[in-house]
Amino acid sequence: MTQATSEQDLDGPVDPTAPPRTRGRRRGPRGTAIAVAAFALAAASVGTAAVLLPGDGDSGAESGRALPPATAEVLRQTLKDTKNVDAQLGYGTAQSMTGRLPGTLTLLPKSGAEITRGKALYALDNQPVVLLYGSLPAYRALAKGAEGLDVKQLEENLRALGYTGFTPDEEYTDATAKAVERWQGSLGLRKTGTVELGRIVFAPDAVRVAGLEAEPGQQTGPGQKVLSYTGTAKAVTAELDIADQRLAKQGTPVDVSLPDGVVVQGTISEVATASKPAEGQKKAETKIKAVVALADAKAREAVRAYDQAGVHVVFTADTRNDVLTVPVSALLALAEGGFGVEVVEGSTSRYVAVTTGLFAEGRVEVSGSGIAQGAKVGIPK
Known part of the structure; x- marks a missing residue:
């Protein structure tokens, strides 16, 4: 926002040695207010703009010019950038559940039903597809010799469901296979000791059925959507x-x-x-x-x-606690570069350079040696 303005365009005391043409073209920063307000509003949409004027930026009191048409008080407050x-x-956001096994849908839950660990999400050919808890999605069949986090997730779920005789780790052992056989028997599944891909679904926690994307009796297969679900919270x-x-x-x-x-x-x-x-x-x-x-x-x-x-x-x-603020419309682009405000004191005023901080709620955080709580600043037209 720095203006490339010649010295004669700067407001402030007039140099008595300057040619009359220079004095006749004196312009205060008030004429730049519209541009500053536009910049400030843009800055408010992206956060903080920090600008520092070189020197003290104080042009001193001047009584030979018209005062601004309105003033506002410098406030000390907590400023929040909110919406x-x-x-x-x-x-929360619903996710689609897709099948991994071919078959006929023989059982689907009701919309709004909550399903917990070990319960059937739906059934294919009258055999359940079961929910288990875990962060890693099921992506392969699990059998003796398999190793990995998905094995540990399966074993932790089996233990939580009451099946023992193994140590929950990342190795699928004979003991794991025997526990799986007992679990399969309780579900009416064939006791193979191997968990086929698509028989279990891992989710972080219990799920709530948000909607159905298939109907009972419909043929389904790998990659086809069956239902959508969310968390239960x-x-x-x-x-x-x-x-x-x-x-x-x-x-x-x-x-x-x-x-x-x-x-x-x-x-x-x-x-x-x-x-x-x-x-x-x-x-x-x-x-x-x-x-x-x-x-x-x-x-x-x-x-x-x-x-x-x-x-x-x-x-x-963003939040700024206990800071000085002025209306955004009070900011002026000084010809020397940076921002300032016009401090009004009785029948006189002076321009003071400020550093800007957070823009929010139509106001802007300001700081500088020439600005204080309770001071009056000009609001240009």
């Missing part, structure tokens, strides 16, 4: 414009306002980019999708009465 966004209370999903990406950072706390006016705290647990294709007259667009977890007991209790509901989320990108 209130419409959101949806539900169970209540969560809030919000969409943000790409320009507001700074607001959505995983682990950041947010405030959630419920339909009854109660405000609870949540934490951003997931951030993803979602593209929406063009539809009719609407152009394609990209959004930031943020999932907010309601982890504490107070929040969980507050949302218990709601299944699906519209809520509001207040995202906070």
Whole structure:
């Protein structure tokens, strides 16, 4: 925002030795206010702009010019870069579950059903496809001699379901195979000691069926969608414009306002980019999708009465505590470079250089030796 302006364009005391033409063209920074306001608004959308004027930037008191048409007080306050966004209370982002085995769908759960460890997600040819807990998706058949994290996940689940006689580790031993045979027998499966690919589905925790993508009696096969699911914990999903990406950072706390006016705290647990294709007259667009977890007991209790509901989320990108602020419109681009404000003192005023910080809520954080709480700054037209 530095202006390439000749010395005669600078405001301040007039050099009595300068030619009359120079004095006649004196311009104060007030004429640059519109450009500064535009810059400030742009800066507010991306965060902080730090600008430092060389020297003390104080042009001294001047009584020979008109004062600004309005003034505002320099405040000391907490400044927050926030945005209130419409959101949806539900169970978070749904994922599709695809089959890995061929067969006829003979059993499907109801939408909204919660399925826990060891229970059937659905059945193919009257044989269950079972949910187990684990972070690594099932990607291969498991049999004697196999090694890896998926083996350990299987063994941990077998132990949690009451099957013993082995040590949960990353090795699929004879003892593991015998435990698998006992587990298969309890499900009515053939006792092979081998877990075929597609017989189990690993998920981090219990799941809630969000919707069905197939029907009983339908033939299915590897790669075909069967159902969609979410976690069982209540969560809030919000969409943000790409320009507001700074607001959505995983682990950041947010405030959630419920339909009854109660405000609870949540934490951003997931951030993803979602593209929406063009539809009719609407152009394609990209959004930031943020999932907010309601982890504490107070929040969980507050949302218990709601299944699906519209809520509001207040995202906070940055906070400055106990700082001096002025309206963004008070900033002036000084010809020497950098920003300043016009401090009004009675019937006189002077320009003071400032360093800017956070832009938010129509105000900007400022600091400098010539600016103090309670001072009046000019607001140009």
